[in-house]
Amino acid sequence: MLxxxxxxxxxxxxxxxxxxxxxxxxxxxxxxxxxxxxxVKLACKRHLDDLDRAxxxxxxxxxxxxxxxxxxxxxxxxxxxxxxxIELLPHTKGKWAAQxxxxxxxxxxxxxxxxxxxxxxxxxxxxxxxxxxxxxxRKNGKSAWAAGVGLYMFCADxxxxxxxxxxxxxxxxxxxxxxxxxxxxxxxxxxxAYYGIETGKGAGSNLYKMADGAKFETVVGKPGxxxxxxxxxxxxxxxxxxxxxxSTFETGMGARDQPLLLIISTAGDNIAGPCYAMQQEVExxxxxxxxxxxxxxxxxSADPDVDWTSELALLQANPNYDISIRGEFLKSMQRDAxxxxxxxxxxxxxxxxxxxxxxxxxxxIQRWRESAKPTLTLDMFYNQPVKIGLDLASKVDIAAKEYxxxxxxxxxxxxxxxxxxxxxxxxxxxxxxxxxxxxxxxxEHYQGWVGDGWITDTPGDMIxxxxxxxxxxDDRDLFQLEELAFDQHQARMMVSELIAEGIxxxxxxxxxxxxxxxxxxxxxxxxxxxxxxxxxPVYTWMLSNVVxxxxxxDNVYPNKNRVEDKIDGPVAQIMAMARxxxxxxxxxxxxxxxxxxx
Numbered sequence: 001m002l003x004x005x006x007x008x009x010x011x012x013x014x015x016x017x018x019x020x021x022x023x024x025x026x027x028x029x030x031x032x033x034x035x036x037x038x039x040v041k042l043a044c045k046r047h048l049d050d051l052d053r054a055x056x057x058x059x060x061x062x063x064x065x066x067x068x069x070x071x072x073x074x075x076x077x078x079x080x081x082x083x084x085x086i087e088l089l090p091h092t093k094g095k096w097a098a099q100x101x102x103x104x105x106x107x108x109x110x111x112x113x114x115x116x117x118x119x120x121x122x123x124x125x126x127x128x129x130x131x132x133x134x135x136x137x138r139k140n141g142k143s144a145w146a147a148g149v150g151l152y153m154f155c156a157d158x159x160x161x162x163x164x165x166x167x168x169x170x171x172x173x174x175x176x177x178x179x180x181x182x183x184x185x186x187x188x189x190x191x192x193a194y195y196g197i198e199t200g201k202g203a204g205s206n207l208y209k210m211a212d213g214a215k216f217e218t219v220v221g222k223p224g225x226x227x228x229x230x231x232x233x234x235x236x237x238x239x240x241x242x243x244x245x246x247s248t249f250e251t252g253m254g255a256r257d258q259p260l261l262l263i264i265s266t267a268g269d270n271i272a273g274p275c276y277a278m279q280q281e282v283e284x285x286x287x288x289x290x291x292x293x294x295x296x297x298x299x300x301s302a303d304p305d306v307d308w309t310s311e312l313a314l315l316q317a318n319p320n321y322d323i324s325i326r327g328e329f330l331k332s333m334q335r336d337a338x339x340x341x342x343x344x345x346x347x348x349x350x351x352x353x354x355x356x357x358x359x360x361x362x363x364x365i366q367r368w369r370e371s372a373k374p375t376l377t378l379d380m381f382y383n384q385p386v387k388i389g390l391d392l393a394s395k396v397d398i399a400a401k402e403y404x405x406x407x408x409x410x411x412x413x414x415x416x417x418x419x420x421x422x423x424x425x426x427x428x429x430x431x432x433x434x435x436x437x438x439x440x441x442x443x444e445h446y447q448g449w450v451g452d453g454w455i456t457d458t459p460g461d462m463i464x465x466x467x468x469x470x471x472x473x474d475d476r477d478l479f480q481l482e483e484l485a486f487d488q489h490q491a492r493m494m495v496s497e498l499i500a501e502g503i504x505x506x507x508x509x510x511x512x513x514x515x516x517x518x519x520x521x522x523x524x525x526x527x528x529x530x531x532x533x534x535x536x537p538v539y540t541w542m543l544s545n546v547v548x549x550x551x552x553x554d555n556v557y558p559n560k561n562r563v564e565d566k567i568d569g570p571v572a573q574i575m576a577m578a579r580x581x582x583x584x585x586x587x588x589x590x591x592x593x594x595x596x597x598x
Contacts, residue, residue, distance in 0.1 A: 079118030238268030389572035
C-alpha cells in the first residue's frame with residue numbers, strides 16, 4: 001500500500017477504478033507482465049474463468065440469461081464499495097502514518113478484495129465466499145489490509161449487531177490486526193461520528209456501537225460458544241496446533257446471512273497442523289481437483305522449482321516488493337541465509353512462504369510432494385508382487401504397515417504407465433491407532449486423518465493386533481505377498497501366528513547395518529521423484545520428522561527430534577526397501593553390468 005494526503009483523492013478513470021486495477025492485475029499475472037507463482041496464477045485464472053461463466057447484468061446484478069450451471073455473478077459495485085472504504089482509512093505505522101497518509105490498495109490487493117466481496121450468489125444476492133485463505137510473506141501489508149476488512153465488516157456491511165473478532169494463539173498476535181483497526185478508527189473522526197463507533201477503555205478495550213451492540217475485539221485461544229461472528233479474522237494460522245478456534249468461529253456463524261472467515265498467515269514448519277492442511281485444501285481447489293465454490297484462496301509463495309537464492313523467488317513471494325518491504329532488505333536477508341545455514345528455515349518461511357521440515361530433516365519433502373499421484377490406489381496393484389514393512393511400535397501408539405511395489409517386477413497396466421513416467425516404485429500405507437489415543441486433545445491432527453480415512457482407529461485403549469493380523473492375511477489373497485519385513489519388538493506373537501498361516505516373514509532388526517543403505521536408496525529415489533504415491537498426508541508428515549546425520553563411515557539411521565514426531569511409516573518402508581534391494585545384491589556381476597566384449 002502507498003498513501004496520499006487526506007482529502008486528496010486521485011481522479012477516477014471510471015466508476016470501477018479498483019475493479020479495473022484488480023482485473024488488469026489478473027490479466028498481467030497470466031500474461032507474465034507481473035511476476036507471480038503458480039498459486040497466484042491459478043487464483044487469477046479462476047476469477048477470469050468465472051467471469052466468462054457468469055453474466056453481469058445491470059448494476060452488477062445477475063442478468064436474465066444467468067444459467068443454473070454457474071449460480072454466481074460478479075457485482076463490481078459491491079467490490080468497489082469495500083475498496084473505497086479501505087482507502088479512506090489512515091496508515092498507522094511508519095513514515096506514511098507520520099505524514100498522515102491514507103491507505104492505497106495496490107493492484108494485487110484490489111484483486112483479492114474484489115474477489116472476496118464482489119462475487120455473489122444469483123439465488124439471493126448474498127456473498128459467494130464465506131471463507132478466505134490468504135498466505136503472504138511478512139511485511140507485505142496483510143495486517144493493515146485485514147484491519148481495513150475487519151472495520152468494514154464491523155460498521156459498513158449493513159449487518160445489525162455485527163461481531164468481528166481478531167483471533168490468534170496469544171494476545172500480542174491478536175492485536176496485530178486489532179491494534180491498527182482501533183487506531184484507524186480513532187484517527188478517523190468522520191468515520192466514528194458517522195457510524196457511532198466508540199472505543200472501550202482498559203487493557204481489553206474493544207470497538208463497539210451502542211446503537212446495535214456491534215463489537216470488534218480480540219480473541220485468544222478458543223472463543224466462547226456464545227459468539228456469533230459476522231467476521232472472524234484468524235492471524236498467523238501456522239502457529240495454531242489445532243483448528244479449535246477456526247472451527248468454533250465457523251460453527252458460530254450459522255445465524256449470519258453472509259459471514260466471512262478470513263484466515264491470514266505466513267508459512268511455518270508444522271505440516272501436521274491445521275494451516276498446512278488448509279493450504280492443501282486451497283491448492284486442490286485451485287487445481288480443480290476438489291472444487292469448493294465458497295472458498296477463496298490465494299498463496300503468495302516462491303515456486304518449488306525456483307532457486308530460493310534468486311530474485312525471482314523474492315518477487316513471487318512478495319507482491320509488495322519495494323513498496324511496503326524494501327527489495328534491498330529482502331536481498332540482505334537472502335544473503336544472510338545463503339551464508340548461514342541456521343537462517344535458511346526462517347528465511348524461507350517468513351520471506352518466501354515455503355513450509356520447512358524438521359531441523360536436520362533427512363528427506364526432501366518438496367520432492368516427495370511433487371511425486372504424488374492422488375488418483376493412484378492400492379487396488380490398481382491387485383495380484384502384483386509386494387513386500388510389506390510392519391512397524392508395530394507400542395500398543396498405544398501408531399502401528400504402520402507399508403506396501404512397497406517394485407514396478408519392474410509388476411505385470412500390470414499401471415506399473416507400465418508409471419515406469420514410462422520415470423517411477424521405479426509405488427508405495428501405500430496403512431496406519432492404526434487406538435481410539436483413546438486419538439481422542440486426546442493434543443492429537444487433533446489424528447482425528448482429522450481418521451475422518452478422512454488415512455488412519456484406522458481400533459476400539460479401546462490399545463491397538464487391536466488381531467485386526468492387523470487379519471488384514472495381512474487378506475493381503476495375501478489380494479497380492480503376491482512375497483515377504484513381510486518386521487522388527488521383532490512388539491511383533492513376536494503376531495508373526496508366529498502369521499508364519500503358522502504360511503506368510504513369509506523376515507526379521508529386519510533396527511540396526512544401522514540393516515537400515516543405512518535402504519534409507520539412502522529411498523532418499524535418492526525421492527530426490528529423483530521415482531516413488532509414486534497417493535499423497536498420503538500421514539506418511540508425508542512422518543517423512544518430514546525423520547532426521548539423521550551421517551556417522552564417520554557415512555552410515556545413516558532414522559531418528560526424530562521429539563517424542564511426538566512419529567516416523568513409524570518411513571521405518572516400515574525402509575524395512576521393505578531393504579528386502580527389495582536384495583534382488584540387486586543377489587544378481588551376478590554379469591546381470592549387474594552386462595557381459596563385456598573384448
